[in-house]
Amino acid sequence: MSSGIEVVITGLGATTPLGGDVTSTWDALLAGKSGVSPMTHDWVEKYDLPVKIASQLVVDPTEVLPRVEARRLDRSEQVAVVASRQAWQDAGHDDDTVDRQRLAVIIGTGIGGAITLLTQDDLLEQQGLRKVSPLTVPMLMPNGPAAHVGLELKAQAGVHAPVSACASGAEAIAWGYRMIMSGEADVVVAGGAEACITAIPVAGFSQARTMSTRNDEPEKASRPFDTARDGFVLGEGAGIMVLERREFAEARGAKIYGRLAGIGTSADGYHITAPDPEGVGQSRAIAASLRSGGIDPSDVGHVNCHATSTPVGDVAETVAIRKAIGDHPVLTAPKGALGHLLGAAGAVEAIVTVLSIRDGIVPQTLNLENLDPAVSLDVVAGEPRKIKLDAAVNDSFGFGGHNVALAFTPA
Amino acid sequence: MSDNVLSGLAEIVEEVAGVAADDVTAEKSFVDDLDIDSLSMVEIAVQAEDKFGVKIPDDELANLKTVGDAVNYITSNK
Numbered sequence: 001m002s003s004g005i006e007v008v009i010t011g012l013g014a015t016t017p018l019g020g021d022v023t024s025t026w027d028a029l030l031a032g033k034s035g036v037s038p039m040t041h042d043w044v045e046k047y048d049l050p051v052k053i054a055s056q057l058v059v060d061p062t063e064v065l066p067r068v069e070a071r072r073l074d075r076s077e078q079v080a081v082v083a084s085r086q087a088w089q090d091a092g093h094d095d096d097t098v099d100r101q102r103l104a105v106i107i108g109t110g111i112g113g114a115i116t117l118l119t120q121d122d123l124l125e126q127q128g129l130r131k132v133s134p135l136t137v138p139m140l141m142p143n144g145p146a147a148h149v150g151l152e153l154k155a156q157a158g159v160h161a162p163v164s165a166c167a168s169g170a171e172a173i174a175w176g177y178r179m180i181m182s183g184e185a186d187v188v189v190a191g192g193a194e195a196c197i198t199a200i201p202v203a204g205f206s207q208a209r210t211m212s213t214r215n216d217e218p219e220k221a222s223r224p225f226d227t228a229r230d231g232f233v234l235g236e237g238a239g240i241m242v243l244e245r246r247e248f249a250e251a252r253g254a255k256i257y258g259r260l261a262g263i264g265t266s267a268d269g270y271h272i273t274a275p276d277p278e279g280v281g282q283s284r285a286i287a288a289s290l291r292s293g294g295i296d297p298s299d300v301g302h303v304n305c306h307a308t309s310t311p312v313g314d315v316a317e318t319v320a321i322r323k324a325i326g327d328h329p330v331l332t333a334p335k336g337a338l339g340h341l342l343g344a345a346g347a348v349e350a351i352v353t354v355l356s357i358r359d360g361i362v363p364q365t366l367n368l369e370n371l372d373p374a375v376s377l378d379v380v381a382g383e384p385r386k387i388k389l390d391a392a393v394n395d396s397f398g399f400g401g402h403n404v405a406l407a408f409t410p411a
Numbered sequence: 412m413s414d415n416v417l418s419g420l421a422e423i424v425e426e427v428a429g430v431a432a433d434d435v436t437a438e439k440s441f442v443d444d445l446d447i448d449s450l451s452m453v454e455i456a457v458q459a460e461d462k463f464g465v466k467i468p469d470d471e472l473a474n475l476k477t478v479g480d481a482v483n484y485i486t487s488n489k
Contacts, residue, residue, distance in 0.1 A: 068429030130457050134449075134454060135454075
């Protein structure tokens with residue numbers, strides 16, 4: 001870029017249905033493990049929900065956080081705090097490494113504190129006003145995950161919370177990129193958090209006919225790009241990366257995972273939930289990420305896809321990839337293993353993309369047995385593929401027609 | 412001062428705010444010594460009402476600066 005500013009990644013943190021941190025998540029992904037399992041909540045039977053499976057956290061955040069801290073946080077805030085602490089430590093930051101007025105926190109969520117909202121509504125209904133927690137609002141507000149992490153780190157350059165459904169986590173990272181490029185911050189803790197595996201989101205997504213009902217084979221339910229895919233699997237978790245101005249990171253001797261070279265965002269202007277089947281908006285976001293990163297499409301070796309395992313969405317994305325990049329990139333869809341982490345998905349999958357570049361390996365798309373003939377691109381299946389990457393793109397799209405593409409390059 | 416009320420209140424403070432029950436002594440200020448914020452005070456008051464069968468209206472709650480103030484209020488109103 002003409003400004004001379006570059007954005008690099010210096011820290012990673014995550015808690016996911018595949019592991020309680022980044023390393024265990026990455027290892028499980030490469031090992032072909034699934035995060036999907038039956039839900040044991042009593043409301044599944046109570047409401048006779050058609051979906052009885054979900055992609056649930058391996059490590060419950062209440063096992064990691066002190067008891068009193070956990071009871072003051074909604075589950076979506078708990079996972080954000082857990083992943084942020086990992087990322088902050090991984091980046092080698094402490095109280096003195098950055099001026100707090102040059103530090104920002106940007107953490108998105110798709111749904112926010114749904115579990116708190118519903119729990120407190122039950123208390124109001126059944127036991128009256130006195131039993132409603134005075135912490136209800138700070139627990140249910142969708143800026144809660146960002147606010148709690150921002151407070152803990154005393155970030156004062158800005159604390160923000162983009163809400164764009166399943167693009168939220170990626171949008172937070174894009175926002176962080178912009179803050180560093182514009183000179184507003186030197187360091188940004190950015191990502192997404194989601195934890196809404198409870199009755200009404202499951203019922204609502206079911207009624208929209210967007211979720212897999214492969215209840216008898218949970219581990220095979222999420223199968224992006226496969227001919228037998230029948231919808232996404234709801235997941236929970238958080239992914240956080242520490243973004244940093246390169247000069248700032250190098251001056252403090254930080255390790256650098258990779259570079260966030262460019263970002264692109266767009267909106268479909270097409271339908272509230274369905275993607276444009278021509279992939280026009282999505283391809284514009286991808287193309288913009290390459291332009292802003294000064295990357296030639298021919299150099300993009302890999303796309304980490306948003307593909308959620310829905311019949312319509314997966315194919316539309318490949319149309320967009322073909323338009324913006326061509327038919328040469330190697331694709332993968334981590335949701336086959338992770339399920340769909342909604343507002344955390346883009347952040348966790350951005351981390352996977354960064355690790356793919358660092359290690360030169362693209363994870364397989366779990367459960368991809370028969371590639372949908374409408375895809376006709378090279379999708380990694382069966383086992384991970386070794387491939388040296390000069391540039392890779394991570395796609396994220398959300399209900400509402402939000403499109404975000406992040407373009408990463410080696411350190 | 413009632414030891415039963417003090418120990419019962421200390422249990423609530425430990426549950427809500429994570430302050431060790433042994434540290435909840437009569438002379439301690441909720442805000443200045445035990446670092447309890449206004450939101451946690453509301454939770455503590457509701458739990459104390461249930462536990463001791465008292466009513467603690469908001470204007471009374473505002474006057475309960477120390478643990479001893481709360482114990483005395485509960486003891487004389489239950």
